[in-house]
Each structure stands twice: as C-alpha cells, then as structure tokens.
Amino acid sequence: MAQEITFSFELFPPRTPEGWQKLPALVQKLASVRPAFFSVTHGAGGSDQHGTYEAIMQVVEHSGIEAAPHLTCVGSTRASIAALLQRYREAGVKRIVALRGDLPPGLAPDEAPGEFRYASELVTFIREQHGDHFRLEIAAYPEMHPQGVTPAQDFDNFRRKAEAGAHAAITQYFFNADAYFDFVNRCEQAGLKIPVIAGIMPITNFAQLARFSAACGAEIPRWIRLRLEQLQDDKPALLDFGLDVVTQLSRTLLDNGAPGLHFYTLNQSEPTLRLWKNLALPVPAAA
Numbered sequence: 001m002a003q004e005i006t007f008s009f010e011l012f013p014p015r016t017p018e019g020w021q022k023l024p025a026l027v028q029k030l031a032s033v034r035p036a037f038f039s040v041t042h043g044a045g046g047s048d049q050h051g052t053y054e055a056i057m058q059v060v061e062h063s064g065i066e067a068a069p070h071l072t073c074v075g076s077t078r079a080s081i082a083a084l085l086q087r088y089r090e091a092g093v094k095r096i097v098a099l100r101g102d103l104p105p106g107l108a109p110d111e112a113p114g115e116f117r118y119a120s121e122l123v124t125f126i127r128e129q130h131g132d133h134f135r136l137e138i139a140a141y142p143e144m145h146p147q148g149v150t151p152a153q154d155f156d157n158f159r160r161k162a163e164a165g166a167h168a169a170i171t172q173y174f175f176n177a178d179a180y181f182d183f184v185n186r187c188e189q190a191g192l193k194i195p196v197i198a199g200i201m202p203i204t205n206f207a208q209l210a211r212f213s214a215a216c217g218a219e220i221p222r223w224i225r226l227r228l229e230q231l232q233d234d235k236p237a238l239l240d241f242g243l244d245v246v247t248q249l250s251r252t253l254l255d256n257g258a259p260g261l262h263f264y265t266l267n268q269s270e271p272t273l274r275l276w277k278n279l280a281l282p283v284p285a286a287a
C-alpha cells in the first residue's frame, strides 16, 4: 500500500496575553483542514521555554487533533527531561519533536547547552525511558545545519541521530527543491528508511524571512530575494508572489515523492490555508 502523505502544522507558544486569547480561534481555523498533527515549539530562536505544555493542551482541547511538543536539550538535565516526558505521557501525548534546540545568546557552538549535548543523545534517552511510546521526529537540514563543519560530517551526525531511534525527520525550510532531493538521496544511499518530511515556510514578510534565513542557514535564491526586495512595500503583491513560489515548490516536492509537508505557520492561519487551497490538498472529514 502506498504510504499516506502527511500534512502538519507548527505553532509557537504565544508571547503575549493577546496571543493566548487568540490561540483557540487560530487552532480551530487551522484544524478545519484536519492536519495529521500540530507541533508546538520550545524555546525556538533562543526564546524562553515557557508555554509549550499549555499550548499543547489548548491544541488538544480546541481541535481534538494530535499535538506534538518540541523538546530540546537546552537547559536540560536528565531529571528535568524525564519529568517533562512523564508529564506529557500522562497528558496523552504520543509524539515528540526531539531537538538540540537553538543555543541561547552567549553560548558558543561547542558548549553543551544542557546535560544532553546533541539531539541524538535526547533521542537515545527517550527511547531508553519510554520504548516505542512516543513517535519521535527529528530535524534535518538539506542545506546543512548552520554550525555543520562539512556536509559529510553534518550528514553523519544526522544519520547517528536517526539511527538512535527516530521515526521521521522534518526539514528546515528551504527554497531549493534540489537540496531536498539530494538529501533524500543521501538518506537512501546511507540505508536510512525514515520519511523526510519537507518543512515549508510561507512567505509573508521579506525582512523577517531574511532574518530567519540568515540565522538558520536557509538560502533565499537570488531571483526570489530580488523580487521580494522589490515588492516589500506592496504587501498584496508580495503575498501573491510568495504564494506562487511556495505553491510551486510544494507541488514539485509532492509530485516527486515527498512523504509529507510540515508548515511553519508562525501562528497565522491565512498564509498556510491559502497555500493549502492553492495546492488543492484534501480536507478529510472530522473523525
């Protein structure tokens, strides 16, 4: 039987009381197209780590759809991670995105961010403690992690992390489909069988995208950068152009075998839902 293609949505814990107030409506809107799951970030961009558990509970309450917390090594101890895993398990969570995490400002790339140094150690720990209870997703970087030393070493580190017991990988966003297919080829050549879900970033704001991309090592191709620069004072035109670019990219990925798309919603429903509509993705009936 052909593998089912999965579509999932990523949220972050709101940073303001207004954001928390709007969260139920946001979740309900996004849930209308029945994604396979929602994930919620944890301390992303080196931000504080509050709110992931609470946001996960809100997603479950307002959508009934599976919710996956991100869990990171940053500031962790074995005891704190064990306690958090237990809390999630008792709340019915069955899926976790296991990461090292963005390093807080001031921490050098070679310093351990917590008792666990790399995501591979976190994956090993979760599997040791909980066997197969949690489905584990890990991060992948088709264009190499920004702190990667060489593409080969970075891929070896990814392989080690996958072999520690991950079920699937979700990529950093990218705009070069070839980088994704090259990464999938390297997985196949290395005998890795886990699905590599493509991370998709809707384009809505040039300055923000340029900032994120500089930090996470995602290349904005010159032709896209130039068009976005030119359109940055014409929001509707920028949104239309961004939608075309990301629709085309997503279509290419799906047509050539990507097993799923994970949308970085940035807590906005419209860009992701427009993309969903443009791609004519299915809207399954509620369970």
Ligand code: FAD
Pocket: 040, 041, 042, 043, 044, 045, 046, 070, 071, 072, 097, 098, 099, 100, 101, 102, 103, 117, 118, 119, 120, 138, 139, 140, 145, 146, 147, 148, 149, 153, 154, 155, 157, 158, 161, 170, 171, 172, 173, 199
């Ligand atoms: P790792 O796989 O541990 O890799 C980190 C770096 O260490 C890489 O350069 C790798 O090559 C190197 N490395 C790995 N193992 C070894 C080893 N044994 N020896 C030497 N070097 C090694 N960040 C957050 O803070 N919160 C989030 O919620 C969050 N969500 C994300 C979701 C997705 C889908 C993605 C793609 C990223 C997310 N991030 C998040 C960002 C991520 O945490 C950062 O990119 C972080 O710098 C790396 O995390 P990782 O899990 O990929 O780390």
